[in-house]
Amino acid sequence: MRSPILLSWLLTITPILAIPPADFGFPEAPNDTALSVTYHDNGTSFTVSEAELFGDGITANQPTVALETANFQSISSYNGSYVLLMVDPDARYPSDPTYRFYLHWLQTDMTAATMASDGTSQLQNTTSPRVPYTRPAPPTNSSAHRYILYAFFQFDNFTYPASFDGYSSQNRTTFNLTSFLDHSNLGQSPAAAMYFFVSNETQVPQDFTAAAGRTYPGGNGDMITSGPGPMITASASPPSATASATSGSSTRSSTGSSTGSGIGSSSTSATGSAASATTTSGAGSVALGFQAVLGLVVAILCMI
Ligand SMILES: *[C@@H]1O[C@H](CO)[C@@H](O)[C@H](O)[C@H]1NC(C)=O
Ligand SMILES: *[C@@H]1O[C@H](CO)[C@@H](O)[C@H](O)[C@H]1NC(C)=O
Ligand SMILES: *[C@@H]1O[C@H](CO)[C@@H](O)[C@H](O)[C@H]1NC(C)=O
Ligand SMILES: *[C@@H]1O[C@H](CO)[C@@H](O)[C@H](O)[C@H]1NC(C)=O
Ligand SMILES: *[C@@H]1O[C@H](CO)[C@@H](O)[C@H](O)[C@H]1NC(C)=O
Ligand SMILES: *[C@@H]1O[C@H](CO)[C@@H](O)[C@H](O)[C@H]1NC(C)=O
Ligand SMILES: *[C@@H]1O[C@H](CO)[C@@H](O)[C@H](O)[C@H]1NC(C)=O
Ligand SMILES: *[C@@H]1O[C@H](CO)[C@@H](O)[C@H](O)[C@H]1NC(C)=O
Ligand SMILES: *[C@@H]1O[C@H](CO)[C@@H](O)[C@H](O)[C@H]1NC(C)=O
Numbered sequence: 105m106r107s108p109i110l111l112s113w114l115l116t117i118t119p120i121l122a123i124p125p126a127d128f129g130f131p132e133a134p135n136d137t138a139l140s141v142t143y144h145d146n147g148t149s150f151t152v153s154e155a156e157l158f159g160d161g162i163t164a165n166q167p168t169v170a171l172e173t174a175n176f177q178s179i180s181s182y183n184g185s186y187v188l189l190m191v192d193p194d195a196r197y198p199s200d201p202t203y204r205f206y207l208h209w210l211q212t213d214m215t216a217a218t219m220a221s222d223g224t225s226q227l228q229n230t231t232s233p234r235v236p237y238t239r240p241a242p243p244t245n246s247s248a249h250r251y252i253l254y255a256f257f258q259f260d261n262f263t264y265p266a267s268f269d270g271y272s273s274q275n276r277t278t279f280n281l282t283s284f285l286d287h288s289n290l291g292q293s294p295a296a297a298m299y300f301f302v303s304n305e306t307q308v309p310q311d312f313t314a315a316a317g318r319t320y321p322g323g324n325g326d327m328i329t330s331g332p333g334p335m336i337t338a339s340a341s342p343p344s345a346t347a348s349a350t351s352g353s354s355t356r357s358s359t360g361s362s363t364g365s366g367i368g369s370s371s372t373s374a375t376g377s378a379a380s381a382t383t384t385s386g387a388g389s390v391a392l393g394f395q396a397v398l399g400l401v402v403a404i405l406c407m408i
Contacts, residue, residue: 121135121136122134122135122136123136123137123138123139123154123296123297123298123299124250124252124297124299128193128250128328130193130252130281131254131281131285131292131293131294131297132293132294132297133254133293133294133295133296133297134293135176135178137172137176137178137179137294137295137296137297138154138172138175138296138297138298139169139170139171139172139253139254139255139296139297139298140152140169140170140171140172140224140298141167141168141169141253141298141300142167142168142169142170143158143162143163143165143167144165144167144168145161145162145164145165145311150162150313152167152298152300153300153315153316154298154299154300154316155299155300155301155316155317155329156300156301156313156314156315156316157248157300157301157302157303157312157313157314157316157318157319157320157323157324157327158300158301158302158303158312158313158314159302159303159304159308159309159310159311159312159313159320160239160240160241160242160302160303160304160308160310161309161310161311162302162310162311162312162313163239163240163251163300163302164239165239166209166237168226169188169214169226169227169253169255170220170224170225170226170227171186171216171224171225171227171255171295171296172223172224172296173216173219173223173224173225174219174223174224175223176296178295179216179225179295179296182257182295184257184258184259184260185212185213185214185215185230185258186214186215186216186227186255186256186257186258186295187210187211187212187213187214187255187256187258187262187288187290188209188210188211188212188214188227188253188254188255188256189207189209189210189253189254189256189281190207190208190209190210190237190251190252190253190254191205191206191207191208191251191252191254191279191281192204192205192206192208192240192242192249192250192251192252193205193249193250193252194242194246194247194249194250194327194328195242195249195277196242196243196246197243197246197247198246198247198248198249198250198325198326198327198328199247199326203277205279205280205281206276206277206279207235207271207276207279208235208237208238208239208240208251208276209233209235209236209237209238209253210233210234210235210271211229211231211233211234211235212231212234212258212262212264213229213230213231213258214227214228214229214230214255214258215227215228215230216228227255234264234268234271235271235276238273238276240302241304242302242303242304243304244304244305244306245305246303246304246305246325247303247305247324247325247326247327247328248301248302248303248305248323248324248325248327249301249302249303249327250299250300250301250327250328251299251300251301251302252297252298252299253297253298253299254294254296254297255294255295255296255297256285256290256291256294256295257290257295258290259289259290261289262288262289262290263287263288263289264288265284265287265288267287268284268287268288301324301327303320303323303324303325303327305320305322305323305324305325307320307321307322307323308320308323
């Protein structure tokens with residue numbers, strides 16, 4: 105006989121999937137709604153998987169961005185424009201993010217192209233960028249930084265706040281995401297999102313790519329990996345610096361659905377700038393332990 109109490113307990117603790125993970129404390133796309141982000145470099149395309157780690161060469165050029173229209177009813181039923189934002193919450197150092205949120209890109213008035221055969225609709229700008237793309241450039245003595253791309257529904261009540269005009273390379277460091285979302289009426293809930301890591305620690309090859317949970321030995325530092333992101337497992341030998349880890353497809357990282365580390369985090373209000381995500385790679389082992397316990401509980405449930 106199955107215990108309804110245990111079953112309902114299991115349901116309660118199952119984390120609600122979000123991108124980026126809820127325990128980052130930043131605005132999160134509900135229902136795991138992925139934004140498809142593709143970097144193009146030297147003739148190769150890299151479609152980002154959640155929590156992937158890159159050397160800084162991969163992300164040099166402005167990526168193409170697409171919505172996963174076929175996968176998400178919330179996207180396919182919306183006909184309006186989108187606002188695209190890319191921010192670095194870890195500038196200049198994850199341990200001391202005084203430049204949170206460094207604004208890497210801000211583009212309003214993006215429209216979704218007709219859905220392609222792979223089920224995605226590319227986002228196209230109809231105006232010039234408010235803030236042009238600038239490449240991730242974490243300091244060489246910094247742990248890897250997180251980079252988050254958000255697409256927000258640009259509803260009819262969207263207004264571009266005058267106080268956010270005219271960003272230059274000097275004041276991209278002062279972007280207040282929470283305040284911008286409030287003053288523009290975009291709300292705190294993005295339509296879709298994606299995040300990845302970039303490291304420019306000197307030993308990390310420029311064209312390095314590693315799936316979530318993998319790292320260049322010594323190349324990730326204490327990057328912030330709470331939530332269902334990478335669980336850091338030290339590689340035994342240096343991975344080859346080839347781009348083979350990424351496939352050209354837009355499949356999402358499977359780690360998103362498999363860990364339980366989102367428990368206990370209250371994701372009620374996503375106040376980006378105030379939040380400080382301090383969990384480090386220790387969260388990985390906690391998550392693993394939790395997974396083991398969860399597995400055991402499921403196994404016991406199946407037996408009774
Ligand atoms: C939520 O995600 C599921 C699975 O990806 C998808 O089928 C569904 O359309 C999504 N819901 C919305 C409102 O987009
Ligand atoms: C979106 O556009 C299609 C075709 O133009 C239309 O049939 C549909 O009603 C529109 N949906 C919304 C939510 O406006
Ligand atoms: C779209 O953005 C690019 C730069 O990202 C710019 O060169 C181009 O002029 C923009 N297109 C329009 C229609 O404004
Ligand atoms: C990464 O570090 C190297 C020095 O190791 C530097 O030359 C390069 O400009 C840095 N990349 C970026 C994007 O700042
Ligand atoms: C990184 O190096 C710069 C000098 O290049 C130094 O000012 C800074 O304190 C260093 N930061 C850390 C966290 O090591
Ligand atoms: C950024 O700095 C420029 C001058 O360099 C100024 O004109 C602009 O108002 C500033 N924008 C913001 C949002 O601080
Ligand atoms: C950002 O804006 C929010 C809302 O306006 C405010 O509460 C917060 O203090 C601001 N953060 C910083 C670092 O200025
Ligand atoms: C802006 O419009 C959207 C969609 O109609 C609505 O959900 C949202 O509450 C509005 N925001 C404000 C601040 O009025
Ligand atoms: C692409 O090629 C350029 C020029 O050869 C090189 O500087 C850059 O590092 C390459 N990018 C990657 C990711 O290898």
